[in-house]
Each structure stands twice: as structure tokens, then as C-alpha cells.
Amino acid sequence: MLRLADIPMVETRYVEADDSMAAAVADLDSPVVLKADAEGLLHKTAGGGVLLNVHGADRIMEAFRTLRSRFGSALRGVTVQPMAEPGRELLVGVRSDPVFGPLVVFGLGGVDTDLIADRAARLAPLTAADADLLLDGLRSSKALWASGQLDRAAVRELLLKVSRLAELVPELAELDLNPVRVRSDGCVALDVRARFERPSATDPFLRHLRD
Structure with a gap:
């Protein structure tokens, strides 16, 4: 919907909690940011649901496991985005x-x-x-x-x-x-x-x- 409205949005990929993170980010340049989509998590940063500046496939997988461990069964998935320029x-x-x-x-x-x-x-x-x-x-x-x-x-x-x-x-x-x-x-x-x-x-x- 945002693309059709020509609203600028950072490239975003969504990985469900049980899916393969490695396959989803195979062609995505690092560093990236991972954001948890978890039940009851309204403010991702304050709630520990944002991991910034993650470099390389191994670190991305480690960050994915960290969010799984942190939110348990409440985790529905994770969004992955390239790090945006400061502003x-x-x-x-x-x-x-x-x-x-x-x-x-x-x-x-x-x-x-x-x-x-x-x-x-x-x-x-x-x-x-x-x-x-x-x-x-x-x-x-x-x-x-x-x-x-x-x-x-x-x-x-x-x-x-x-x-x-x-x-x-x-x-x-x-x-x-x-x-x-x-x-x-x-x-x-x-x-x-x-x-x-x-x-x-x-x-x-x-x-x-x-x-």
C-alpha cells in the first residue's frame, strides 16, 4: 500500500519466527537492524526488541536467536532492514x-x-x-x-x-x-x-x- 502511494519506506523483509532467517537475508547487504514482532510489544526499542548494526550472516543468525530467546512464544516474527543513514x-x-x-x-x-x-x-x-x-x-x-x-x-x-x-x-x-x-x-x-x-x-x- 505504501509503495502504491509512493511513500518512501526502507527495504523491509519479514521472517516468521519458525522460518529460516538465513534464506531471507542471503542477498541482503549488512549491516542490518532486526526488530521483533511480538505480542504485547508496542515500543520496540524500550522493550528490547531492536538490535542495531548487525554485521554478517553469522551475527544475524545469532541476533535472531537472541530475539527468540528474549520473547519466547510471544514472538511472531522479525523484520530485517538495512541500517539507515543518520538523521x-x-x-x-x-x-x-x-x-x-x-x-x-x-x-x-x-x-x-x-x-x-x-x-x-x-x-x-x-x-x-x-x-x-x-x-x-x-x-x-x-x-x-x-x-x-x-x-x-x-x-x-x-x-x-x-x-x-x-x-x-x-x-x-x-x-x-x-x-x-x-x-x-x-x-x-x-x-x-x-x-x-x-x-x-x-x-x-x-x-x-x-x-
Whole structure:
């Protein structure tokens, strides 16, 4: 779905807990990061579900065994991704409101998401002006963009693409792209979580209140 929406996402492979990790990563360049998909694990880093900078096939297999041992029967699988270049971590997402429809959410991401809770939201569909208001709507926005070292235009484009996706897929009740790693030359989503549900029937005229 993200590929069809042209949303930049790091290459991701998923290995179920009982599958062969060696076969899944045979042609993947290292270093890589392994992330556990385990029942009840919401914050992977804080919960010990992320192993960074793993080099070589032997170390990847060892890391896979470590996650199996750490989470036991709760482990459903492991995602494997190449290590991304350093950058600032942000959050871009969607929340569906039962009356007004989808809201696009923007804020600080990664470990800062719950620690600082600096977020802004606007109703979809976003205009270019709406996207700029989101980018400037955080308490930390001034410091975030002041250096000029982060690709603001790429994040702005990502917000517009996520807004369009929320319009085209009404079943998308929630979407979290967290973190989105932003550099001077673009941005890329490193993790995604989505929830789908059948939209309830609403008064069609409510949508026109936003036009």
C-alpha cells in the first residue's frame, strides 16, 4: 500500500519466527537492524526488541536467536532492514475521527514520541498550506527547521501523500510512520503500523463542511 502511494519506506523483509532467517537475508547487504514482532510489544526499542548494526550472516543468525530467546512464544516474527543513514526522527500518521474523517498527524518521532508528545494534527485533505501549518505547528518547530539541515520539502511532500492515502483508503483507521528518518536530502519511513476497519455510515454532508 505504501509503495502504491509512493511513500518512501526502507527495504523491509519479514521472517516468521519458525522460518529460516538465513534464506531471507542471503542477498541482503549488512549491516542490518532486526526488530521483533511480538505480542504485547508496542515500543520496540524500550522493550528490547531492536538490535542495531548487525554485521554478517553469522551475527544475524545469532541476533535472531537472541530475539527468540528474549520473547519466547510471544514472538511472531522479525523484520530485517538495512541500517539507515543518520538523521532526525519524526512521526507522520493518520487518525480517523468518526464525525470529520481522517486527521493527518505530525510530530517528533522515535523515542521522543511519548516522552515529549510534541504533535500537531489537521483534517484531510491537506492543501500545501495545511502541510506547512503542520510543519510549523510543533512547540519544537523553530528549532527543528532553523538549521536548514533537514529536507523540509520532502517531509511536506510526505504529509501530502499520507493525506491522499487517507482519502483513497477510507478503511485506514490508523497509520503510524514512526520513525520517519529525515536527512538533508530526503526522508524515509523506518517502521509502519496500520489498522484497518470498515468505515461506519455517516452523514455525507459532513464532508462538505470542510470544503
